[in-house]
Amino acid sequence: MSNRTSLGPILAATDFSAPARHAAERAARLAQETGAALTLMHVLPGGALQELRQWLGSGHAMEQQLRDDADRQLQAAIDALQAGRPLSIRAVQATGVPPQEMGREAEAQDAGLLVVGARGAGFLRRLVLGSTAERLLRRTTRPVLVVRQTPHEPYRRVLVALDFSPWSAHAVALARQVAPQARLVLFNAYQVPFESKLHYAGVDAATIDHYRQQARADAIQRVGSLATASGLQPGDWEPCIVEGDASQRIVEFEQEKDCDLVVLGKHGRSATEDLLLGSVSKHVLSEGSTDVLVSTTREA
Structure with missing residues (x-):
């Protein structure tokens, strides 16, 4: 790389x-x-x-x-x-x-x-x-x-959880620094906004499914753009775009993708204020089985 x-x-x-x-x-x-x-x-x-x-x-x-x-x-x-x-x-x-x-x-x-x-x-x-x-x-x-x-070898496969907030590019860069030889699994969990409320409001299933496909396509495009902007070559990474709650899906896919490191992160002037109190970070740290790298960065 x-x-x-x-x-x-x-x-x-x-x-x-x-x-x-x-x-x-x-x-x-x-x-x-x-x-x-x-x-x-x-x-x-x-x-x-x-x-x-x-x-x-x-x-x-x-x-x-x-x-x-x-x-x-x-x-x-x-x-x-x-x-x-x-x-x-x-x-x-x-x-x-x-x-x-x-x-x-x-x-x-x-x-x-x-x-x-x-x-x-x-x-x-x-x-x-x-x-x-x-x-x-x-x-x-x-x-x-x-x-x-117990570390027996360098990190080989790293799941980098992305939400496309400003910290995401920093998380990718940090993953490359900590695991220079690893293949990166760029992960995003998407959901249809307010899906349960849409059902309750009587929005038909076909329309909701259209929103779902649109959300997935948008996530695929944004992950690809972030990989390109981060200087990743095609052999350096693979996408992992899934539907559902991020905290649960990260724990599932860290194992399914045979990853030995998960990178989570947050950005902002008060970068660590609710870092381990947030539901995603807390769930992955308590329920996951791999090493976890918590990425933080100050605002410019």
Whole structure:
């Protein structure tokens, strides 16, 4: 593929759980594939440390032991990722509220991608559907990759969900950056506007079917135009135009099309405000089985 821009630095978060190790492995693979710089970050929860100080007093040896243990685990994780890879990985250890510290570090290094596990210990366990995710995403307009699967190979087939809003072109570009060798499945779920109300109002079935065919034809044309505008060649992508509710159909077709990554997105000045609260994103993150890349971008 041509005209691909650099992904930029990758920031992966770890709490040393198995899902976090999978996320770190995916981040390392992406760094190797794209040439992006990689940072592996661990955040000691400030609230828990504060409780420890209340029980044992400030400066207790236990606190330093926790920090030393975390440092050793972080270095061991980096050593494992570097085994057999000519890859430089920067370690960052922080203390505080994990989403805040991740957001702060992402801003400091101008990260192009945040990578986290779908489940884990501590705050990562609630990342997808809990308040931590909402706080994290409200603190960044940077893309977030939620890793579900153990990575064995580069992404091969990526479903990019399109609604033709201004973020759609950015989502395609991001998919190409994260999965440079993958075939893109450009997906759109169309519906006849107010179909149930049309039936209720007595509009005949033939007219409604005409609207349905028109909506499908429009979606096909717009997907093709977006692919052309994005610089995709015919062998780089395929259309997937289906009727129905987007959230349900994405989950169905990520499996039917044998995809290993789904790209969702939102644009706007407040790009993350309802990102994981929206029905489509929330349903795909909770019900899907593949990795999910949440694409965000600021308005120009």
